[in-house]
Amino acid sequence: MDRKDNMSSKEAPVSIPTSAGQLGIRDRQERRLIRNPRVPYSDSHRDPVGFFRRHWEMLAQTGQNRTQAVIGIDGLVSQEPVTRTVLRTSVSDNVLEDILSNNLKSDLEVAVDISEFTGETHPDWFIYMAKNAPNRDKPAVPIEQMIAETEGGFRPITSPRERVLEVVNKGGSFIDSFAQEQIPQILSLWQKAFGWTENEVVAFRDKLEADKQKPISKRDMWFSGVMMDGKIVTASMAECLPIRTLDGEDKKIWELTEWVAAPAYRDQHLMTATIDMLNAQVISGSREAENGTDPFIYAEVNHHTHAERVAHGAGLIIPERHIKGTIVNQILVKNVSVGNGDPGMPLRDFHFVYLPKAEINTAYTPNQITIMLNQINTR
Ligand SMILES: CC(C)(COP(=O)(O)OP(=O)(O)OC[C@H]1O[C@@H](n2cnc3c(N)ncnc32)[C@H](O)[C@@H]1OP(=O)(O)O)[C@@H](O)C(=O)NCCC(=O)NCCS
Numbered sequence: 001m002d003r004k005d006n007m008s009s010k011e012a013p014v015s016i017p018t019s020a021g022q023l024g025i026r027d028r029q030e031r032r033l034i035r036n037p038r039v040p041y042s043d044s045h046r047d048p049v050g051f052f053r054r055h056w057e058m059l060a061q062t063g064q065n066r067t068q069a070v071i072g073i074d075g076l077v078s079q080e081p082v083t084r085t086v087l088r089t090s091v092s093d094n095v096l097e098d099i100l101s102n103n104l105k106s107d108l109e110v111a112v113d114i115s116e117f118t119g120e121t122h123p124d125w126f127i128y129m130a131k132n133a134p135n136r137d138k139p140a141v142p143i144e145q146m147i148a149e150t151e152g153g154f155r156p157i158t159s160p161r162e163r164v165l166e167v168v169n170k171g172g173s174f175i176d177s178f179a180q181e182q183i184p185q186i187l188s189l190w191q192k193a194f195g196w197t198e199n200e201v202v203a204f205r206d207k208l209e210a211d212k213q214k215p216i217s218k219r220d221m222w223f224s225g226v227m228m229d230g231k232i233v234t235a236s237m238a239e240c241l242p243i244r245t246l247d248g249e250d251k252k253i254w255e256l257t258e259w260v261a262a263p264a265y266r267d268q269h270l271m272t273a274t275i276d277m278l279n280a281q282v283i284s285g286s287r288e289a290e291n292g293t294d295p296f297i298y299a300e301v302n303h304h305t306h307a308e309r310v311a312h313g314a315g316l317i318i319p320e321r322h323i324k325g326t327i328v329n330q331i332l333v334k335n336v337s338v339g340n341g342d343p344g345m346p347l348r349d350f351h352f353v354y355l356p357k358a359e360i361n362t363a364y365t366p367n368q369i370t371i372m373l374n375q376i377n378t379r
Contacts, residue, residue: 015200015203016200016203016204016207017029017194017196017200017204022036022241023036023037023038023241023242024036024037024038025059025062027066027068027082029195029336030084030336030337030347031068031070031080031081031082031083031084032082032083032084032085032086032336033059033062033063033066033068033082033084033085033086034085034086034087034088035059035085035086035087035088035089036088036089036241036243037087037089038242038243038244039244040089040090040091040092040124040243040244040245040246041055041089041090041091041092041095042090042091042092042246043092043094043095043246048092048094048095049094049095049098052091052095052098052099053098053104055087056087056104056107056129059085059087060085060107060129060131062085063082063084063085063131064081064082064085064131064133066081066082067079067080067081067082068080068081068082081133082133083132083133083135083136084130084131084132084133084136084334084335085130085131086128086129086130087127087128087129087130088126088127088128088241089126089127089243090114090124090125090126090127090243090244090245090246091125091127092122092123092124092125092246093122093123093125095125096111096123096125096127096323096324097324099127099129100323100324100326100328104129105326107129107130107131108127108128108129108328109128109129109130109328109329109330109331109332109333109352110126110127110128110319110328110330110331110332110352111125111126111127111319111323111328111330112125112126112127112298112319112320112330112352112354113125113126114126114253114296116356116357117251117253117293117294117295117296117357118245118246118247118249118251118296119293120245120246120247122246124245124246124247126243126253126296128332128352130332130333132333132334136333136334136347137333137334138333138334139331139333139334139349140303140304140334140346140347140348140349141303141304141349143329143331143333146303146329146331146349146351147321147329147331149303150308150318150351158269158313159363159368160273160276160277160279160280160314160315160363160364160368160372161276161363161368161371161372163269163272163273163276163313164273164276164277164280164371164372164375165371165375166269166273167226167269167270167273168375170228170268171228171229172226172227172228172270172273173226173227173375173377174224174225174226174227174273174274174277174375174376174377175223175224175225175226175227175232175376175377175378176222176223176224176277176281176376176378176379177205177208177209177212177223177378178205178223178225178232178378180205182232183198183201183202183205184198185231185232186201186204186205186225186232186235187201188262189232189234189235189260189262190235190258190260192260192339193258193260193338193339193340194258194260194338194339195339195345204237207221208221208223215289216285216288216289217288217289217290219240219285219289220239220240220252221237221238221239221240222237222238222278222281222282222285223235223236223237223238223278224236224237224238224274224275224277224278224281225274226265226270226273226274227377228265228270231262233261233262233264233265233270234259234260234261234262234265234270234271234274235258235259235260235274236256236257236258236259236260236271236274236275236278237256237257237258237278238254238255238256238257238278238281238282238297239254239255239257240252240253240254240255241253241254241255251296252286252295253295253296253297253298254282254286254295254296254297254298255297255298255299255300256275256278256279256282256297256298256299256316257299257300259271259274259275259299259301259307259310261274269313271310272310272313272314275310275311275313275314275316276313276314276315276372277372277373277375277376279297279314279315279355279364280364280368280369280372280373281373282295282297283295283297283360283364283369284369284373287366294357294360294361296354296355297316297354297355298316298352298353298354298355299311299316299352299353299354300332300335300350300351300352300353301350301351301352301353302338302348302350303331303348303349303350303351304338304340304348304349305338305340307351308351308353311351311353312353314355315355315356315359315360315363315364316353316354316355316359317353317354317355317356317359318330318351318352318353319352319353319354330351330352331349331350331351331352332349332350332351332352333349334347334348334349335347335348335349335350336348336350
């Protein structure tokens with residue numbers, strides 16, 4: 001979950017802070033360099049393993065030598081070194097086996113087979129490779145502790161539909177957009193947690209409104225929030241990342257991001273219901289746009305605030321850690337900072353979670369989704 005992405009210059013036009021990001025190599029806030037290549041490292045390359053290795057080593061090296069313009073709280077711009085380089089891409093089984101069996105393994109943070117979403121008959125591994133500078137490579141919490149705390153998962157006992165209806169019964173209402181005069185409410189949620197500025201919230205709203213006018217197949221963002229006592233008390237968004245599958249098909253995958261609940265409204269499962277509703281919107285949109293196809297939905301969730309509990313409540317799980325006889329942590333080390341009322345905004349470790357197809361099949365059937373979406377007041 002990202003804070004903001006637009007720190008290059010005060011004069012730069014305001015764009016929307018994105019988490020999923022765009023294709024290509026991008027400088028991202030908090031001194032990160034991220035590459036989302038359009039073409040995966042498939043076995044159709046003559047030497048896929050060698051090609052991937054050279055590529056990753058080159059990118060990691062680029063990160064180490066790169067600086068980034070950072071605006072301080074005094075408004076002054078300074079050049080700071082990039083301390084985290086990330087490659088997010090699809091790789092074949094062959095390439096993954098090579099990563100796992102040699103010294104690239106320590107750079108592998110996440111691996112999940114997305115073939116159940118792409119319809120391929122062979123594994124299509126969506127991976128994160130990451131290299132942090134020495135001053136950033138120690139997790140805020142020991143990896144073993146984070147794994148132990150999340151081992152076994154937490155299965156939802158309430159279905160998304162039931163939880164959404166419970167919120168409505170308690171006097172809450174769901175929104176998929178917000179009015180101009182509600183911008184300060186969104187700002188107060190996203191500024192403290194993720195550092196958004198007012199201009200960025202305005203730009204987000206403009207983009208969301210424009211997006212709502214488009215045909216579903218062209219939409220690339222969704223918003224979900226809950227209102228209680230006349231104000232917006234939770235917010236979240238989904239944005240798409242276009243990828244190409246190993247079989248060469250263009251697909252949209254979806255990242256759920258910017259989850260925040262106002263402190264006085266936490267621990268009432270309002271955030272979980274907000275994510276249930278975000279899932280419902282993304283799934284329904286994807287089914288409409290792609291002839292019934294279910295989307296790959298994922299999130300990077302803050303261990304510090306145990307956002308993985310919210311994720312589990314909404315059906316998202318940490319991918320299997322035991323892969324090909326070894327352990328993949330499925331944890332992003334010192335990813336970004338999130339404000340939670342504590343001093344400063346320290347860098348946090350994040351779990352990677354996704355919504356399995358089996359969960360979509362049982363908890364987000366067309367009938368359940370219709371009931372849920374009917375509860376949105378702003379539709
Ligand atoms: C993360 C956050 C959105 C959770 O909001 P919330 O209102 O507590 O969420 P919900 O009530 O819907 O669900 C919370 C779940 O987490 C659990 N939980 C909440 N705080 C917890 C904690 N400190 N330790 C362990 N579990 C916790 C609750 O018990 C519940 O689990 P359950 O369904 O098994 O009972 C909120 O803490 C927040 O806004 N934090 C600051 C911003 C942030 O970190 N956002 C996440 C970015 S990925």
